[in-house]
Amino acid sequence: MTARAAHFVQTSADTFLPTENARSRWGPDHLNGPALVGLAARTIEERFGLDEFMPARLTVDLFKAARAVPTTATARLVRDGRRVRNSECELLQDGVVVARAILVQYRRSSVPRGEEWSPTMDLPMPVAVDDSSHLTMGSDDGGWSPNIADHQNASRKRFRNRAVDVVEGVANSPLVNAVYAAEGTSLVTNLGTAGIGYINGDLTVALARLPVDEWIYLQADSHWTADGISTGSATLYDRIGAFGTGVVTAVSNPAAQIDFTDDAASVVENL
Structure with a gap:
């Protein structure tokens, strides 16, 4: 059997060695966002997740570029309440914190009486898909394809995603x-006609429920920019409907802007 791809190899109880799958396009030895947020989510959930609590919000601050070196993951329980649990995780490299995450969990309970407003949304899915690929990108002007370059346009964008193991x-x-899928919020909101020139410094994932299977979709909802600062939000959905929201803030990084048309094999991969 072919071994499943992974971002890290665990070398001790709290230490992880990045693999080639964790590499980013932003720099020769940088780690990509999904690898980092995935490791943070896994660490907090493994140590402090409870079945009766729903992981409703995870916020990850990406303090500096993480490198392809051993990474230590620490976690602590901040508050253990009857209805709300708060915990945090830090990822350290060479003794320096490169990312910090906070998870909020709510105790699952009955639904309140009455009806509430929810938006009516078009949640596109490709007619034909290649399940051998982890990622497929879509846009209003480019349809669906595995190549980012096909979607360097000014139209709305989306992903179909199956996460690599953390x-x-x-x-x-x-x-x-x-969480892995939601990290793509930066790409689906910030990708334009000349590629992607914003690098996100955080990710917030808000979830009403968990996805029903490993295939997750992400569609851009908003994108606002001024003075080299960008904010973006996207809807997470699966085969039965929407279940959450991803939000990022990002800063302009034109010196390292990634133009995917310069790469003949610009297959969708992690930034």
Whole structure:
């Protein structure tokens, strides 16, 4: 059997060695966002997740570029309440914190009486898909394809995503898969006609429920920019409907802007 791809190999209880799958396009030895947020989500959930609590919000601050070096993941329980649990995780490289995450969990309960407003949304899915590929990108002007260059346009964008395992030999949980997919909010909102020139410094994932399977879709909802600062939001959905939201803030990085038309094999991959 072919071994499943993974972003990290666990070398001790709290230390992880990045693999080639964790590499980013932003720099020769940088790690990509999905690898980092996935490791943070996995660490917090493994240590402090409870079945009776829903992981409703994860916010990850990406303090500096993470490198392809051993990464230590620490976690602590901040508040253990009857209805709300708060915990945090830090990812450290050479003793320096490169990312910090906070997870909010709510106790699952009955639905309140009455009806509430929810938006009516078009949630496109490709007619024909290649399940051998982890990612497929779509846009209003470019249809669906595995090549980012096909979607360097000014129209609305979306992903179909099956996450790479965060740690070798361990299948991702539904929470980790959702967080991994949500990190694509930066790409689906910031990708334009000349590529992507904003690098996100954070990710917030808000979830009403967990995805029903490993295939997750992400569609851009908003994108606002001024003075080299960008904010973007996107809807997470699966085969039965929408279940969450991804939000990022990002800063202009024109010196390292990635133009995918310069790469003949610009297959969708992690930034």
